[in-house]
Amino acid sequence: MSTVEPGTVLVERYRLRQQASTDLAAATAWEAHDLILDRDVRVTLVTGPYTGDALDAARRAALVTDPRLVRVLDAGSDPEGRKYVVTEPHTGTTLTQVISSGLVDEQQARAIIGEAASALAVAHARGVHHAALRPEALRVDGHQVRITGLGLDGGLASGDTLNVKPAELDAQGLVALLYYAMTARWPGQDLEAEWIAKDTLIPLPAQVDDSGAVAPLSSLVPHVDTEIDGLVARTFDASGGTDGPKNPDDVTTALAPWGEVSVVASLPGFVQPEPEEPRRQSIAEAFGGEGVPPVRRPATGRIARNDETMAMGAGNAPAGYPEPQNDYTYEPQAYGQQHAPVPPPPPEGAPAGYPPAGYDQYGQPVAQGQPGYDQAQYAPQQPQQYPPQSFAPGGYPPDNGGYYEQDGGFATQPAPKRGGVNPTPIVLGLVGVAVVAGLIWAINAVLSPTPDVIADASPSPSVSTSAGANGEGSTEPSAPTETEARPVIDSGTLLGELDWEGSTLDHPEAVERAFDTDPATFYFTTTYQRAAFGGFKDFLGLELRLREPASVTKIELLTNTPGGKVQILKGGEGGEVLAEGTFSETTTFELSEPVVSDSFTIWVTELPQVSDGFRLELNEVVLS
Numbered sequence: 197m198s199t200v201e202p203g204t205v206l207v208e209r210y211r212l213r214q215q216a217s218t219d220l221a222a223a224t225a226w227e228a229h230d231l232i233l234d235r236d237v238r239v240t241l242v243t244g245p246y247t248g249d250a251l252d253a254a255r256r257a258a259l260v261t262d263p264r265l266v267r268v269l270d271a272g273s274d275p276e277g278r279k280y281v282v283t284e285p286h287t288g289t290t291l292t293q294v295i296s297s298g299l300v301d302e303q304q305a306r307a308i309i310g311e312a313a314s315a316l317a318v319a320h321a322r323g324v325h326h327a328a329l330r331p332e333a334l335r336v337d338g339h340q341v342r343i344t345g346l347g348l349d350g351g352l353a354s355g356d357t358l359n360v361k362p363a364e365l366d367a368q369g370l371v372a373l374l375y376y377a378m379t380a381r382w383p384g385q386d387l388e389a390e391w392i393a394k395d396t397l398i399p400l401p402a403q404v405d406d407s408g409a410v411a412p413l414s415s416l417v418p419h420v421d422t423e424i425d426g427l428v429a430r431t432f433d434a435s436g437g438t439d440g441p442k443n444p445d446d447v448t449t450a451l452a453p454w455g456e457v458s459v460v461a462s463l464p465g466f467v468q469p470e471p472e473e474p475r476r477q478s479i480a481e482a483f484g485g486e487g488v489p490p491v492r493r494p495a496t497g498r499i500a501r502n503d504e505t506m507a508m509g510a511g512n513a514p515a516g517y518p519e520p521q522n523d524y525t526y527e528p529q530a531y532g533q534q535h536a537p538v539p540p541p542p543p544e545g546a547p548a549g550y551p552p553a554g555y556d557q558y559g560q561p562v563a564q565g566q567p568g569y570d571q572a573q574y575a576p577q578q579p580q581q582y583p584p585q586s587f588a589p590g591g592y593p594p595d596n597g598g599y600y601e602q603d604g605g606f607a608t609q610p611a612p613k614r615g616g617v618n619p620t621p622i623v624l625g626l627v628g629v630a631v632v633a634g635l636i637w638a639i640n641a642v643l644s645p646t647p648d649v650i651a652d653a654s655p656s657p658s659v660s661t662s663a664g665a666n667g668e669g670s671t672e673p674s675a676p677t678e679t680e681a682r683p684v685i686d687s688g689t690l691l692g693e694l695d696w697e698g699s700t701l702d703h704p705e706a707v708e709r710a711f712d713t714d715p716a717t718f719y720f721t722t723t724y725q726r727a728a729f730g731g732f733k734d735f736l737g738l739e740l741r742l743r744e745p746a747s748v749t750k751i752e753l754l755t756n757t758p759g760g761k762v763q764i765l766k767g768g769e770g771g772e773v774l775a776e777g778t779f780s781e782t783t784t785f786e787l788s789e790p791v792v793s794d795s796f797t798i799w800v801t802e803l804p805q806v807s808d809g810f811r812l813e814l815n816e817v818v819l820s
Contacts, residue, residue, distance in 0.1 A: 200224070200241065200278070205231070207274045207807055210239050210282060219332045219396040220345075222246070222352050227285065230269075232758065233781055237269060240281045242352060247279045250351030253324075254281045257347030260322050261709070261717045264315035266344045269756075272807045281348050288337025291377060292397065295331070300377040302420055307454040308334070309374040309447070311341035316366050316444040319346060325362035328353045329369025330387055331376055331399060339457050353391040367441035371431040374424070374451075375402065375410070378417050383410045383432050407434035423450065683746035683819035685711040691737030691769050691797070702736060710798075710814045711740060715754055718815040727760065727802045727810045738798040739768045740817060747790040750820045751775070753783040756813040759804035765797040779804050779812070 204212045209232050216225040222244035230237050242250050251271050258268040270282035291308075294300060300308070312334055316326060326333070326343065327350030335342040350362070365385075372384030376399060383402035392398075403411040410432035414425045427450045431440035441447050688711060690704040702721045710719040719738070724730035751764055751774075758780045765771035774796075775785035798817065803810035 199276070200226075206239060206278070206280060207272070209807070210237060210280075212239060216286070219330075219393050220349065220352055221391055221393045223348075228282075230282075233756070236285050238283050238285050240283070240348065242279050242281060242348070244352065246352050246354050249354045250348050251279060251281065253347035253351035253354075255347075256322075256324050257319070259720075260319045260324050260346065262315050262318045263716060264311055264341050264343060265319065265346050266342055267716075268347060270807050283344075283348075286335065286342075286344050288335035288340075288342050291331040291334045291336070291373065292399070294336060295377065295380050295399075299380060302378065302417070302424070303455060304458070305374055305377040306421075306424070306451050307457045308336060308341055308377065309370055310451040310454040311457055312343055312373065313370050313444045313447040313451065315341070315343055316370070317448055320363055320366070320444050326350055326366050326369070327362045328385075328391075329366060329373060330384065331373065331382070332396070334373055336457060341457055353389070363443040364441075367443050367447050368431055370444060370447045371428060371441065375413060375428055375432075378413065378420075381411075381416075383428075402432070409434040427451075681744050681746040683748050684743045685740045685817065685819065686743040687741045689739045689741070691739055692733055692735050694733055701732075707738065710738065711817050713816070715815045718756060718813045720814075721803065721812045723806070723809040723811040724803060725809050727805065729803065730810075734801070736800045736812075737765075737769055738800075738814070738817075739795055740797070740819075741795045742793070742819075745792055745794040746819075747792050748796065748819050749787050749790050751785045751787070751796070752816075752818040752820075753779065753785075753798070754815040754818070755779045755781060755783065755804070756815060757804035757806055757811060760800065760810075760812065761802035763799040763801070765799050766791055766793050767795055768797055771797060773799075 200212065202212055202214055206212065206228070209230060210228045211231055212226045212228045214227050216227050216238060218225040218240070220240075222242060224241045226239045226241070228237050228239040229235070251273075254268050254271040257265075258271065261267065266286060267284045268281065269284065271280070273279045319325065324347060326346050328345060333343060333345050333349060335344065369384055372382060376382050376384075379402070380400065381402040382399040387396070387398050405411065410428070412425060413428045414420050414422075427441070427447075433439065441450065688707040690702060690707055692702075693704060694701045703719070706719045708719075709717040721736065724732075728734070729736065753762070758778070760779050761776070762779055762783070763776040764774045764785055766774055774787055774791060777783060777785065796819070798814070800812060803812050
């Protein structure tokens with residue numbers, strides 16, 4: 197280990213960058229870069245008496261694919277004898293870091309542990325277990341849960357964990373994580389064991405009673421769901437959890453259903469960003485100054501108010517003023533004087549100097565020498581302008597659309613007529629034309645013959661040119677080279693299967709992963725010691741059948757293993773060779789002309805080389 201430093205290239209492929217954190221005592225983690233596939237990885241160098249167990253468990257874990265499980269990419273040893281496991285980088289926030297900011301609420305705890313249980317149920321179906329669940333092995337990355345150390349952690353801890361029942365151990369670990377997320381107390385397996393690094397931050401252990409049972413969740417978390425409380429009680433009772441869940445599927449069933457995982461929602465309320473509350477703009481900000489009253493535009497054409505309506509609206513407005521039509525709030529004002537008589541509305545043809553001298557436009561006496569508004573602006577025969585207005589007594593903005601009368605309410609003015617064209621008839625006419633045109637088109641489409649009938653009635657076979665024996669061209673009808681159908685892969689069959697000691701090599705059960713539209717999953721062959729399938733056979737074919745015959749011009753192969761030799765055949769075994777080459781991370785075959793067929797075959801004659809032998813990992817086949 198002393199020779200390893202930043203810049204070291206492991207097995208001529210993984211360049212180590214900087215050391216990463218790990219809580220495993222017998223491991224050293226590095227952030228690294230895969231020079232062959234040009235991607236970031238995490239390299240863990242392992243030592244100790246359980247190195248062999250760790251490598252075997254990691255290789256089994258490499259067969260499990262789930263977006264919530266950190267994927268194992270490689271495992272082996274270099275010429276200097278260093279044992280290593282290569283995985284995807286660890287991203288997100290560990291549960292330990294989340295709890296350091298505060299407890300997780302019940303709904304988020306249910307969602308996080310539910311997702312983790314579902315992921316481990318996938319691994320459990322393949323016979324792979326974690327066996328070392330703890331807060332450092334669970335991360336929240338945005339809206340996704342990520343579990344690290346599948347296979348590797350359990351292998352390094354195999355001398356100190358109860359691997360006799362690994363599925364039950366995983367179920368107990370999941371419930372322990374649920375308890376820890378909501379209480380910051382750890383009721384699971386001992387984390388002060390030898391396989392945990394001494395400088396690791398160990399969570400506080402859960403409180404237990406005299407019988408050895410863990411304190412009920414309901415005693416620490418008020419109003420917790422009784423089903424969750426019962427799940428914890430059964431898992432950590434005095435009998436050692438014999439009545440608790442037996443595998444991750446049992447935990448999934450107990451927690452379902454749950455909502456979406458959120459790294460922000462996982463944090464406690466006092467560290468979450470508070471949503472911005474709606475903020476009402478102040479009058480001063482709205483008008484660029486301070487003390488500017490709100491301007492209320494006149495609503496012309498309003499029904500005149502009489503004494504009865506005036507009385508009904510006087511609940512909040514000052515006496516003698518109409519009820520407000522918006523969110524104005526009336527502040528108590530000290531006014532008790534009687535309003536001075538207000539002159540009647542100006543008669544038609546009134547001079548521009550109206551109202552009489554000594555009154556403003558609201559009928560209030562004007563002090564000697566006090567200027568008033570020019571009433572000519574409000575003459576009924578002229579377009580109205582709205583200058584800044586002043587408040588009437590009591591702080592209530594007057595209605596500029598009319599004049600106040602003590603005995604008659606508000607006398608209104610007729611609303612000014614708008615100019616322009618009414619667009620409603622035009623729009624309705626256009627809609628009618630569109631409806632009629634649509635009906636005519638639909639009738640023609642129903643009455644006209646279908647394209648298939650037309651094609652059958654007047655066939656026009658295409659003509660292809662082929663070279664004769666002397667190189668002269670000859671014309672003959674051939675099948676069409678193109679079709680409008682999209683190439684959709686419906687099923688796949690493995691060709692060249694080989695039975696070995698009662699089992700079929702090259703994993704025919706994983707063929708669907710090569711065309712499941714998920715590049716994270718992949719089909720993989722058996723690992724051989726020679727490129728030519730170890731001498732057991734000469735080829736391996738993956739025949740892909742389409743939903744219907746379709747025209748194909750390009751075939752893309754996405755792989756994790758560059759190298760080897762591959763051909764593209766039209767049809768099945770023995771079909772025409774359309775293209776050939778070697779595998780790369782993205783292998784693209786452009787056909788010289790469209791090829792119509794209902795099946796294509798990926799024909800492998802030599803396997804790519806990997807760290808521990810020769811194997812093909814085919815992530816996705818894309819036809820277009």
